[in-house]
Amino acid sequence: MTKTIAVIGAGPGGYVAAIRGAQLGANVILIENREVGGTCLNRGCIPTKTYFRNAEIMSNFKRAAEFGIEVGQFKMDGKALQERKNKVVNTLVSGIEQLISSYKNIEFLDGTGNIIDKNTVSVELKDGTTKEVTVDNIVIATGSKPQMTETKGVDLEGVITSDDLLEMEEIPETLVVVGGGVIGLEFASIYQELGSHVILLASRILKDADKEISRRLTPMLKKQGIEAYLDIRAKEITKEGNKLKVLAKYKEKDEEIEVIGDKVLIASGRGPVFDGLNLDKIGIKYDDKGVIVNEEFETSVPGIYAIGDVNRGVQLAHVASAQGEYVMEKIMGHTPDVNLDIYPNCVFTMTEVAHVGYTEEELKEKQIPYKASKFMFGANGKALSLGEGEGIVKILAGAEDKKVLGVHILGPHANDLIAEGALAMANGLDIHSITRTIHAHPTLSEAFFEATLGIEDKAIHIAPPRKRK
Ligand code: FAD
Numbered sequence: 001m002t003k004t005i006a007v008i009g010a011g012p013g014g015y016v017a018a019i020r021g022a023q024l025g026a027n028v029i030l031i032e033n034r035e036v037g038g039t040c041l042n043r044g045c046i047p048t049k050t051y052f053r054n055a056e057i058m059s060n061f062k063r064a065a066e067f068g069i070e071v072g073q074f075k076m077d078g079k080a081l082q083e084r085k086n087k088v089v090n091t092l093v094s095g096i097e098q099l100i101s102s103y104k105n106i107e108f109l110d111g112t113g114n115i116i117d118k119n120t121v122s123v124e125l126k127d128g129t130t131k132e133v134t135v136d137n138i139v140i141a142t143g144s145k146p147q148m149t150e151t152k153g154v155d156l157e158g159v160i161t162s163d164d165l166l167e168m169e170e171i172p173e174t175l176v177v178v179g180g181g182v183i184g185l186e187f188a189s190i191y192q193e194l195g196s197h198v199i200l201l202a203s204r205i206l207k208d209a210d211k212e213i214s215r216r217l218t219p220m221l222k223k224q225g226i227e228a229y230l231d232i233r234a235k236e237i238t239k240e241g242n243k244l245k246v247l248a249k250y251k252e253k254d255e256e257i258e259v260i261g262d263k264v265l266i267a268s269g270r271g272p273v274f275d276g277l278n279l280d281k282i283g284i285k286y287d288d289k290g291v292i293v294n295e296e297f298e299t300s301v302p303g304i305y306a307i308g309d310v311n312r313g314v315q316l317a318h319v320a321s322a323q324g325e326y327v328m329e330k331i332m333g334h335t336p337d338v339n340l341d342i343y344p345n346c347v348f349t350m351t352e353v354a355h356v357g358y359t360e361e362e363l364k365e366k367q368i369p370y371k372a373s374k375f376m377f378g379a380n381g382k383a384l385s386l387g388e389g390e391g392i393v394k395i396l397a398g399a400e401d402k403k404v405l406g407v408h409i410l411g412p413h414a415n416d417l418i419a420e421g422a423l424a425m426a427n428g429l430d431i432h433s434i435t436r437t438i439h440a441h442p443t444l445s446e447a448f449f450e451a452t453l454g455i456e457d458k459a460i461h462i463a464p465p466r467k468r469k
Helices: 014-023 038-043 045-062 078-101 182-194 211-223 317-331 360-365 381-386 414-426 445-456
Strands: 004-008 027-032 106-117 120-125 130-134 137-140 144-146 174-178 197-202 227-230 232-240 243-250 256-261 263-266 270-272 304-306 345-347 353-357 370-376 392-398 404-410
Touching (some): 004 014, 004 106, 004 130, 004 317, 014 027, 014 106, 014 317, 038 045, 045 078, 045 182, 078 106, 106 130, 174 243, 182 197, 182 211, 197 232, 211 353, 211 392, 211 404, 232 256, 243 263, 345 414, 353 414, 360 370, 360 392, 360 404, 370 445, 404 414
Parallel strands (some): 004 137, 027 106, 137 304, 197 227
Antiparallel strands (some): 243 256, 353 404, 370 392, 392 404
Protein backbone atom coordinates (compact mmCIF):
# COMPACT_ATOMS: atom_id res chain seq x y z
CA MET A 1 0.00 0.00 0.00
CA THR A 2 1.23 3.52 -0.76
CA LYS A 3 2.67 5.24 2.30
CA THR A 4 1.59 8.72 3.26
CA ILE A 5 4.29 10.78 4.97
CA ALA A 6 3.98 14.26 6.49
CA VAL A 7 7.11 16.41 6.42
CA ILE A 8 6.92 19.44 8.72
CA GLY A 9 9.24 22.19 7.48
CA ALA A 10 10.52 22.79 3.93
CA GLY A 11 14.13 23.79 4.57
CA PRO A 12 17.00 21.83 2.98
CA GLY A 13 16.10 18.94 5.31
CA GLY A 14 12.36 18.88 4.65
CA TYR A 15 12.07 19.71 0.97
CA VAL A 16 14.84 17.28 0.00
CA ALA A 17 13.19 14.56 2.12
CA ALA A 18 9.86 15.29 0.42
CA ILE A 19 11.36 14.98 -3.07
CA ARG A 20 13.21 11.76 -2.23
CA GLY A 21 10.04 10.31 -0.67
CA ALA A 22 8.06 11.22 -3.78
CA GLN A 23 10.72 9.68 -6.04
CA LEU A 24 10.34 6.44 -4.08
CA GLY A 25 6.56 6.46 -4.54
CA ALA A 26 5.28 7.89 -1.23
CA ASN A 27 2.44 10.36 -0.99
CA VAL A 28 4.12 13.28 0.72
CA ILE A 29 2.44 16.15 2.53
CA LEU A 30 4.98 18.96 2.85
CA ILE A 31 4.05 21.65 5.37
CA GLU A 32 5.80 25.04 5.60
CA ASN A 33 4.73 28.16 7.46
CA ARG A 34 7.29 30.60 6.02
CA GLU A 35 9.24 30.30 2.78
CA VAL A 36 10.32 27.14 0.99
CA GLY A 37 14.08 26.67 1.39
CA GLY A 38 14.00 27.44 5.12
CA THR A 39 16.84 29.18 6.92
CA CYS A 40 19.41 28.08 4.36
CA LEU A 41 17.90 29.76 1.33
CA ASN A 42 16.23 32.71 3.04
CA ARG A 43 18.26 33.65 6.12
CA GLY A 44 21.43 31.55 6.02
CA CYS A 45 23.72 29.93 3.47
CA ILE A 46 22.56 31.69 0.33
CA PRO A 47 22.09 35.29 1.57
CA THR A 48 25.46 35.18 3.33
CA LYS A 49 27.18 33.80 0.25
CA THR A 50 25.74 36.53 -1.95
CA TYR A 51 27.16 39.01 0.59
CA PHE A 52 30.43 37.07 0.54
CA ARG A 53 30.68 37.65 -3.22
CA ASN A 54 30.14 41.39 -2.69
CA ALA A 55 32.86 41.31 -0.04
CA GLU A 56 35.22 39.55 -2.46
CA ILE A 57 34.61 42.21 -5.09
CA MET A 58 35.19 44.98 -2.54
CA SER A 59 38.42 43.27 -1.51
CA ASN A 60 39.52 43.08 -5.15
CA PHE A 61 38.90 46.82 -5.53
CA LYS A 62 40.90 47.55 -2.38
CA ARG A 63 43.77 45.42 -3.66
CA ALA A 64 43.57 46.62 -7.27
CA ALA A 65 46.88 48.52 -7.08
CA GLU A 66 48.70 45.22 -6.35
CA PHE A 67 47.59 44.12 -9.81
CA GLY A 68 48.52 47.42 -11.44
CA ILE A 69 44.94 48.64 -11.72
CA GLU A 70 43.99 52.18 -10.79
CA VAL A 71 40.59 52.43 -9.18
CA GLY A 72 38.80 55.63 -8.21
CA GLN A 73 36.34 56.06 -5.36
CA PHE A 74 34.13 53.10 -4.56
CA LYS A 75 31.80 52.10 -1.77
CA MET A 76 29.13 49.52 -1.05
CA ASP A 77 25.53 50.56 -1.60
CA GLY A 78 23.61 48.70 1.12
CA LYS A 79 20.31 48.93 -0.74
CA ALA A 80 21.82 47.38 -3.89
CA LEU A 81 23.41 44.68 -1.71
CA GLN A 82 19.96 43.81 -0.32
CA GLU A 83 18.33 43.87 -3.74
CA ARG A 84 20.90 41.54 -5.27
CA LYS A 85 20.60 39.16 -2.31
CA ASN A 86 16.80 39.16 -2.59
CA LYS A 87 16.98 38.49 -6.31
CA VAL A 88 19.25 35.46 -5.82
CA VAL A 89 17.09 34.16 -2.95
CA ASN A 90 13.83 34.64 -4.88
CA THR A 91 15.22 32.87 -7.94
CA LEU A 92 16.21 29.88 -5.84
CA VAL A 93 13.00 29.82 -3.78
CA SER A 94 10.78 29.90 -6.86
CA GLY A 95 12.99 27.21 -8.46
CA ILE A 96 12.40 24.94 -5.45
CA GLU A 97 8.66 25.73 -5.50
CA GLN A 98 8.48 24.68 -9.14
CA LEU A 99 10.50 21.56 -8.43
CA ILE A 100 8.14 20.57 -5.63
CA SER A 101 5.04 21.23 -7.74
CA SER A 102 6.44 19.05 -10.53
CA TYR A 103 5.96 16.02 -8.25
CA LYS A 104 2.27 15.11 -8.42
CA ASN A 105 2.58 13.02 -5.26
CA ILE A 106 3.74 15.97 -3.11
CA GLU A 107 0.94 18.02 -1.61
CA PHE A 108 2.29 21.36 -0.38
CA LEU A 109 0.43 22.92 2.54
CA ASP A 110 1.16 26.58 3.28
CA GLY A 111 0.72 26.72 7.06
CA THR A 112 1.82 25.51 10.49
CA GLY A 113 1.88 21.80 11.20
CA ASN A 114 0.74 20.64 14.65
CA ILE A 115 1.30 17.03 15.61
CA ILE A 116 -1.89 15.61 17.14
CA ASP A 117 -0.75 12.00 17.46
CA LYS A 118 1.70 9.71 15.67
CA ASN A 119 -0.63 9.38 12.69
CA THR A 120 -2.30 12.78 12.61
CA VAL A 121 -1.08 16.26 11.75
CA SER A 122 -3.35 19.27 11.86
CA VAL A 123 -2.32 22.16 9.63
CA GLU A 124 -3.39 25.75 10.32
CA LEU A 125 -3.42 27.07 6.79
CA LYS A 126 -2.53 30.68 5.98
CA ASP A 127 -6.09 31.25 4.68
CA GLY A 128 -7.37 30.72 8.24
CA THR A 129 -8.74 27.20 7.71
CA THR A 130 -7.45 24.00 9.27
CA LYS A 131 -6.75 20.75 7.50
CA GLU A 132 -6.17 17.45 9.28
CA VAL A 133 -4.12 14.77 7.56
CA THR A 134 -3.78 11.09 8.43
CA VAL A 135 -0.33 9.72 7.77
CA ASP A 136 1.83 6.62 8.24
CA ASN A 137 4.92 8.57 9.26
CA ILE A 138 5.92 12.07 10.31
CA VAL A 139 9.27 13.68 9.56
CA ILE A 140 10.01 16.70 11.73
CA ALA A 141 12.25 19.17 9.87
CA THR A 142 11.42 22.40 11.67
CA GLY A 143 15.00 23.68 11.85
CA SER A 144 16.50 26.24 14.20
CA LYS A 145 16.45 29.93 15.10
CA PRO A 146 19.02 32.38 16.48
CA GLN A 147 19.69 32.03 20.19
CA MET A 148 20.57 35.00 22.39
CA THR A 149 23.36 34.83 24.97
CA GLU A 150 22.83 35.51 28.63
CA THR A 151 24.71 38.79 28.16
CA LYS A 152 22.82 41.64 29.88
CA GLY A 153 21.25 44.16 27.52
CA VAL A 154 20.64 41.88 24.54
CA ASP A 155 17.09 43.28 24.29
CA LEU A 156 18.37 46.81 23.55
CA GLU A 157 17.65 48.36 20.18
CA GLY A 158 20.63 47.81 17.88
CA VAL A 159 21.50 44.42 19.34
CA ILE A 160 20.74 42.14 16.42
CA THR A 161 20.75 38.55 15.19
CA SER A 162 21.90 37.22 11.82
CA ASP A 163 18.25 37.38 10.67
CA ASP A 164 18.14 41.12 11.42
CA LEU A 165 21.50 41.89 9.84
CA LEU A 166 20.47 40.21 6.59
CA GLU A 167 17.41 42.48 6.40
CA MET A 168 19.37 45.72 7.03
CA GLU A 169 20.23 48.07 4.19
CA GLU A 170 22.58 50.03 6.40
CA ILE A 171 26.24 49.02 6.56
CA PRO A 172 27.03 49.89 10.21
CA GLU A 173 30.04 52.11 10.68
CA THR A 174 31.18 49.91 13.55
CA LEU A 175 29.82 46.40 13.97
CA VAL A 176 30.57 44.48 17.15
CA VAL A 177 30.31 40.73 16.56
CA VAL A 178 29.88 38.54 19.63
CA GLY A 179 30.85 34.93 18.84
CA GLY A 180 33.73 33.20 17.07
CA GLY A 181 31.77 30.36 15.48
CA VAL A 182 31.10 30.00 11.76
CA ILE A 183 28.26 32.54 11.60
CA GLY A 184 30.07 35.18 13.68
CA LEU A 185 33.32 34.87 11.71
CA GLU A 186 31.62 34.94 8.32
CA PHE A 187 29.73 38.13 9.17
CA ALA A 188 32.84 39.70 10.73
CA SER A 189 34.95 38.99 7.67
CA ILE A 190 32.23 40.00 5.18
CA TYR A 191 31.23 43.27 6.89
CA GLN A 192 34.84 44.33 7.34
CA GLU A 193 35.17 44.20 3.54
CA LEU A 194 31.79 45.81 2.94
CA GLY A 195 32.98 48.92 4.79
CA SER A 196 32.25 48.44 8.50
CA HIS A 197 34.91 48.50 11.14
CA VAL A 198 34.36 45.14 12.82
CA ILE A 199 35.19 44.41 16.46
CA LEU A 200 35.10 40.69 17.21
CA LEU A 201 34.61 39.42 20.76
CA ALA A 202 35.04 35.66 20.96
CA SER A 203 35.84 33.11 23.60
CA ARG A 204 37.31 30.89 20.85
CA ILE A 205 37.76 30.86 17.08
CA LEU A 206 36.14 27.89 15.30
CA LYS A 207 36.15 25.48 18.23
CA ASP A 208 35.70 22.39 16.02
CA ALA A 209 38.51 23.21 13.60
CA ASP A 210 42.04 21.84 13.81
CA LYS A 211 43.90 24.12 16.24
CA GLU A 212 46.67 24.89 13.74
CA ILE A 213 44.08 26.21 11.29
CA SER A 214 42.29 28.46 13.80
CA ARG A 215 45.67 29.67 15.07
CA ARG A 216 46.71 30.63 11.53
CA LEU A 217 43.32 32.19 10.74
CA THR A 218 43.40 34.67 13.64
CA PRO A 219 46.25 36.88 12.32
CA MET A 220 44.63 36.80 8.87
CA LEU A 221 41.41 38.22 10.34
CA LYS A 222 43.44 40.92 12.09
CA LYS A 223 45.35 41.69 8.88
CA GLN A 224 41.99 42.16 7.20
CA GLY A 225 41.40 44.99 9.67
CA ILE A 226 39.15 43.21 12.17
CA GLU A 227 39.78 44.30 15.77
CA ALA A 228 39.68 40.87 17.37
CA TYR A 229 39.61 40.13 21.09
CA LEU A 230 39.86 36.43 21.93
CA ASP A 231 39.47 34.39 25.13
CA ILE A 232 36.87 36.94 26.11
CA ARG A 233 33.15 36.93 26.98
CA ALA A 234 30.67 39.77 26.44
CA LYS A 235 29.09 40.53 29.83
CA GLU A 236 26.87 43.54 29.38
CA ILE A 237 25.59 45.82 26.64
CA THR A 238 24.46 49.35 27.47
CA LYS A 239 23.41 52.44 25.52
CA GLU A 240 26.09 55.06 24.99
CA GLY A 241 24.33 57.99 23.32
CA ASN A 242 23.10 56.58 20.02
CA LYS A 243 25.73 53.84 20.12
CA LEU A 244 26.10 50.63 22.09
CA LYS A 245 28.82 49.87 24.61
CA VAL A 246 29.84 46.25 25.20
CA LEU A 247 31.66 45.33 28.37
CA ALA A 248 33.66 42.13 27.99
CA LYS A 249 35.76 40.15 30.43
CA TYR A 250 38.76 37.99 29.67
CA LYS A 251 38.26 34.35 30.65
CA GLU A 252 41.69 33.69 32.10
CA LYS A 253 42.72 37.08 33.47
CA ASP A 254 41.01 39.56 35.71
CA GLU A 255 40.70 42.22 33.05
CA GLU A 256 37.79 43.86 31.28
CA ILE A 257 37.50 45.89 28.10
CA GLU A 258 34.81 48.17 26.69
CA VAL A 259 34.12 48.55 23.00
CA ILE A 260 31.64 50.84 21.26
CA GLY A 261 29.65 49.99 18.15
CA ASP A 262 26.66 51.10 16.11
CA LYS A 263 25.22 47.58 16.06
CA VAL A 264 26.00 44.48 18.08
CA LEU A 265 25.54 41.14 16.32
CA ILE A 266 24.93 38.25 18.68
CA ALA A 267 26.16 35.14 16.92
CA SER A 268 26.27 32.75 19.81
CA GLY A 269 24.47 29.75 18.38
CA ARG A 270 21.08 28.54 17.25
CA GLY A 271 18.38 26.62 19.09
CA PRO A 272 15.73 24.17 17.83
CA VAL A 273 12.26 25.25 16.62
CA PHE A 274 9.60 23.22 18.42
CA ASP A 275 6.53 25.32 17.52
CA GLY A 276 3.49 23.13 16.90
CA LEU A 277 5.25 19.87 17.63
CA ASN A 278 3.48 19.15 20.97
CA LEU A 279 6.52 17.13 21.99
CA ASP A 280 5.44 16.59 25.63
CA LYS A 281 1.91 15.53 24.71
CA ILE A 282 3.08 13.12 22.00
CA GLY A 283 5.89 11.77 24.22
CA ILE A 284 8.79 12.80 21.99
CA LYS A 285 11.96 13.18 24.07
CA TYR A 286 13.99 16.37 23.66
CA ASP A 287 16.26 18.76 25.47
CA ASP A 288 17.21 22.39 24.89
CA LYS A 289 19.61 21.34 22.10
CA GLY A 290 16.93 19.55 20.10
CA VAL A 291 14.81 16.45 19.56
CA ILE A 292 16.55 13.28 20.70
CA VAL A 293 16.88 10.70 17.91
CA ASN A 294 18.53 7.32 17.43
CA GLU A 295 21.04 6.50 14.67
CA GLU A 296 18.19 6.21 12.18
CA PHE A 297 16.88 9.68 13.16
CA GLU A 298 13.79 8.10 14.73
CA THR A 299 12.46 9.89 17.81
CA SER A 300 11.35 8.18 21.01
CA VAL A 301 7.96 7.75 19.30
CA PRO A 302 8.33 5.02 16.65
CA GLY A 303 7.39 6.22 13.16
CA ILE A 304 8.19 9.87 13.91
CA TYR A 305 11.60 11.06 12.70
CA ALA A 306 13.51 14.32 13.22
CA ILE A 307 16.13 15.55 10.74
CA GLY A 308 18.38 18.58 10.31
CA ASP A 309 18.91 21.44 12.73
CA VAL A 310 16.01 20.42 14.98
CA ASN A 311 17.73 17.24 16.16
CA ARG A 312 20.80 17.47 18.35
CA GLY A 313 23.30 16.90 15.52
CA VAL A 314 25.39 19.30 13.46
CA GLN A 315 23.68 22.31 11.96
CA LEU A 316 24.58 22.25 8.27
CA ALA A 317 22.33 22.37 5.22
CA HIS A 318 23.98 19.46 3.39
CA VAL A 319 23.77 17.33 6.53
CA ALA A 320 20.03 18.13 6.89
CA SER A 321 19.48 17.11 3.25
CA ALA A 322 21.47 13.88 3.62
CA GLN A 323 19.48 12.96 6.74
CA GLY A 324 16.23 13.72 4.89
CA GLU A 325 17.10 11.38 2.03
CA TYR A 326 18.31 8.73 4.48
CA VAL A 327 15.08 8.75 6.48
CA MET A 328 12.87 8.57 3.42
CA GLU A 329 14.80 5.64 2.01
CA LYS A 330 14.50 3.84 5.35
CA ILE A 331 10.76 4.50 5.60
CA MET A 332 10.27 3.27 2.05
CA GLY A 333 12.12 0.03 2.77
CA HIS A 334 15.36 0.83 0.94
CA THR A 335 18.94 0.60 2.22
CA PRO A 336 20.42 4.11 2.18
CA ASP A 337 23.88 4.26 0.61
CA VAL A 338 25.43 7.32 2.23
CA ASN A 339 28.22 7.80 4.76
CA LEU A 340 26.62 10.14 7.28
CA ASP A 341 29.75 10.31 9.43
CA ILE A 342 31.73 12.25 6.85
CA TYR A 343 30.61 15.78 6.06
CA PRO A 344 32.65 18.81 5.05
CA ASN A 345 32.54 21.95 7.19
CA CYS A 346 32.98 25.20 5.29
CA VAL A 347 33.63 28.70 6.56
CA PHE A 348 33.32 31.65 4.19
CA THR A 349 35.77 34.05 5.80
CA MET A 350 37.76 36.10 3.27
CA THR A 351 40.42 33.41 3.49
CA GLU A 352 38.22 30.35 3.41
CA VAL A 353 38.42 27.52 5.91
CA ALA A 354 37.25 23.97 5.23
CA HIS A 355 37.69 20.72 7.05
CA VAL A 356 36.51 17.15 7.05
CA GLY A 357 37.24 14.29 9.41
CA TYR A 358 39.47 14.22 12.44
CA THR A 359 41.58 17.11 13.70
CA GLU A 360 45.12 16.43 14.89
CA GLU A 361 43.93 17.01 18.46
CA GLU A 362 41.21 14.36 18.10
CA LEU A 363 43.65 11.79 16.66
CA LYS A 364 46.01 12.38 19.60
CA GLU A 365 43.19 12.11 22.10
CA LYS A 366 41.92 8.88 20.54
CA GLN A 367 45.51 7.60 20.28
CA ILE A 368 45.12 6.84 16.57
CA PRO A 369 48.60 6.65 14.99
CA TYR A 370 48.79 9.12 12.08
CA LYS A 371 51.10 11.02 9.82
CA ALA A 372 50.55 14.69 8.95
CA SER A 373 51.64 16.45 5.80
CA LYS A 374 51.28 20.14 4.94
CA PHE A 375 51.57 22.15 1.78
CA MET A 376 51.62 25.95 1.76
CA PHE A 377 49.61 27.84 -0.87
CA GLY A 378 52.65 30.13 -1.19
CA ALA A 379 54.28 27.38 -3.29
CA ASN A 380 51.23 26.89 -5.56
CA GLY A 381 51.36 28.66 -8.92
CA LYS A 382 47.62 29.22 -9.27
CA ALA A 383 47.33 30.64 -5.74
CA LEU A 384 50.14 33.10 -6.40
CA SER A 385 48.65 34.21 -9.71
CA LEU A 386 45.39 34.85 -7.88
CA GLY A 387 47.29 36.90 -5.31
CA GLU A 388 46.12 34.40 -2.66
CA GLY A 389 49.36 32.81 -1.59
CA GLU A 390 48.54 32.60 2.11
CA GLY A 391 47.24 29.42 3.68
CA ILE A 392 47.81 25.74 4.04
CA VAL A 393 46.49 22.30 3.16
CA LYS A 394 47.02 19.75 5.89
CA ILE A 395 46.33 16.06 5.35
CA LEU A 396 46.18 13.52 8.16
CA ALA A 397 46.52 9.86 7.20
CA GLY A 398 46.70 6.59 9.12
CA ALA A 399 50.33 5.79 9.99
CA GLU A 400 50.06 2.22 8.68
CA ASP A 401 47.15 1.91 6.25
CA LYS A 402 47.57 5.48 4.92
CA LYS A 403 43.79 6.01 4.89
CA VAL A 404 42.77 9.65 4.83
CA LEU A 405 41.67 10.57 8.36
CA GLY A 406 41.31 14.34 8.09
CA VAL A 407 41.74 17.21 5.66
CA HIS A 408 42.11 20.82 6.82
CA ILE A 409 42.38 23.69 4.38
CA LEU A 410 42.88 27.39 5.00
CA GLY A 411 43.23 29.26 1.75
CA PRO A 412 41.71 30.22 -1.60
CA HIS A 413 38.64 28.17 -2.55
CA ALA A 414 39.15 25.88 0.43
CA ASN A 415 35.40 25.27 0.41
CA ASP A 416 35.50 23.80 -3.09
CA LEU A 417 38.77 21.92 -2.59
CA ILE A 418 37.48 20.05 0.45
CA ALA A 419 35.19 17.90 -1.75
CA GLU A 420 38.14 15.72 -2.80
CA GLY A 421 39.01 15.04 0.82
CA ALA A 422 35.37 14.24 1.65
CA LEU A 423 35.19 11.85 -1.33
CA ALA A 424 38.31 10.03 -0.15
CA MET A 425 37.12 9.79 3.43
CA ALA A 426 33.52 8.77 2.72
CA ASN A 427 34.87 5.87 0.67
CA GLY A 428 37.61 4.87 3.10
CA LEU A 429 40.29 5.57 0.49
CA ASP A 430 43.98 5.71 1.23
CA ILE A 431 46.29 8.46 0.01
CA HIS A 432 47.36 6.38 -3.02
CA SER A 433 43.91 6.85 -4.55
CA ILE A 434 44.75 10.57 -4.63
CA THR A 435 48.45 10.37 -5.53
CA ARG A 436 47.60 7.96 -8.38
CA THR A 437 45.33 10.64 -9.86
CA ILE A 438 46.91 13.27 -12.12
CA HIS A 439 45.81 16.72 -10.93
CA ALA A 440 45.58 19.53 -13.49
CA HIS A 441 48.14 22.31 -13.66
CA PRO A 442 47.97 25.14 -12.74
CA THR A 443 45.17 24.61 -10.21
CA LEU A 444 44.64 24.96 -6.50
CA SER A 445 43.95 21.22 -6.40
CA GLU A 446 47.70 20.70 -6.83
CA ALA A 447 48.14 22.01 -3.28
CA PHE A 448 45.90 19.19 -2.07
CA PHE A 449 47.78 16.70 -4.28
CA GLU A 450 51.19 17.79 -3.00
CA ALA A 451 50.08 17.69 0.62
CA THR A 452 48.94 14.11 0.01
CA LEU A 453 52.22 13.17 -1.68
CA GLY A 454 53.96 14.58 1.38
CA ILE A 455 52.56 11.80 3.57
CA GLU A 456 55.17 9.54 1.97
CA ASP A 457 57.75 12.34 1.56
CA LYS A 458 57.17 12.36 -2.19
CA ALA A 459 55.98 15.96 -2.63
CA ILE A 460 57.84 17.60 -5.49
CA HIS A 461 57.53 21.22 -4.38
CA ILE A 462 58.43 20.69 -0.73
CA ALA A 463 62.15 20.75 0.01
CA PRO A 464 63.40 17.62 1.80
CA PRO A 465 63.96 18.04 5.54
CA ARG A 466 67.49 19.31 6.26
CA LYS A 467 69.74 16.62 7.70
CA ARG A 468 71.48 17.58 10.93
CA LYS A 469 75.25 17.74 10.61
P1 FAD B 1 15.59 25.14 8.33
O1 FAD B 1 16.37 25.51 7.15
O2 FAD B 1 15.63 26.02 9.51
O3 FAD B 1 14.09 24.95 7.85
C1 FAD B 1 13.05 24.65 8.73
C2 FAD B 1 11.75 25.16 8.15
O4 FAD B 1 10.66 24.67 8.94
C3 FAD B 1 11.63 26.68 8.18
O5 FAD B 1 11.35 27.17 6.88
C4 FAD B 1 10.48 26.96 9.15
O6 FAD B 1 9.72 28.08 8.75
C5 FAD B 1 9.67 25.68 9.04
N1 FAD B 1 8.83 25.38 10.21
C6 FAD B 1 9.19 25.39 11.52
N2 FAD B 1 8.16 24.97 12.30
C7 FAD B 1 7.13 24.68 11.46
C8 FAD B 1 5.82 24.18 11.65
N3 FAD B 1 5.35 23.82 12.87
N4 FAD B 1 5.02 24.05 10.55
C9 FAD B 1 5.48 24.36 9.31
N5 FAD B 1 6.72 24.81 9.07
C10 FAD B 1 7.55 24.95 10.13
N6 FAD B 1 24.79 25.74 6.46
C11 FAD B 1 25.61 25.31 5.49
O7 FAD B 1 25.66 24.10 5.25
N7 FAD B 1 26.38 26.17 4.77
C12 FAD B 1 26.37 27.51 5.01
O8 FAD B 1 27.08 28.26 4.35
C13 FAD B 1 25.52 28.00 6.03
N8 FAD B 1 25.46 29.33 6.31
C14 FAD B 1 24.60 29.77 7.26
C15 FAD B 1 24.57 31.14 7.53
C16 FAD B 1 23.69 31.63 8.49
C17 FAD B 1 23.65 33.10 8.77
C18 FAD B 1 22.83 30.73 9.17
C19 FAD B 1 21.84 31.24 10.18
C20 FAD B 1 22.87 29.37 8.91
C21 FAD B 1 23.76 28.88 7.96
N9 FAD B 1 23.85 27.52 7.69
C22 FAD B 1 24.72 27.07 6.74
C23 FAD B 1 23.04 26.54 8.43
C24 FAD B 1 21.84 26.08 7.58
O9 FAD B 1 21.08 27.21 7.21
C25 FAD B 1 20.99 25.11 8.37
O10 FAD B 1 21.80 24.06 8.83
C26 FAD B 1 19.87 24.52 7.52
O11 FAD B 1 19.03 25.53 7.04
C27 FAD B 1 19.05 23.51 8.33
O12 FAD B 1 18.04 23.00 7.53
P2 FAD B 1 16.70 22.44 8.16
O13 FAD B 1 15.89 21.99 7.00
O14 FAD B 1 16.99 21.50 9.24
O15 FAD B 1 16.00 23.70 8.87
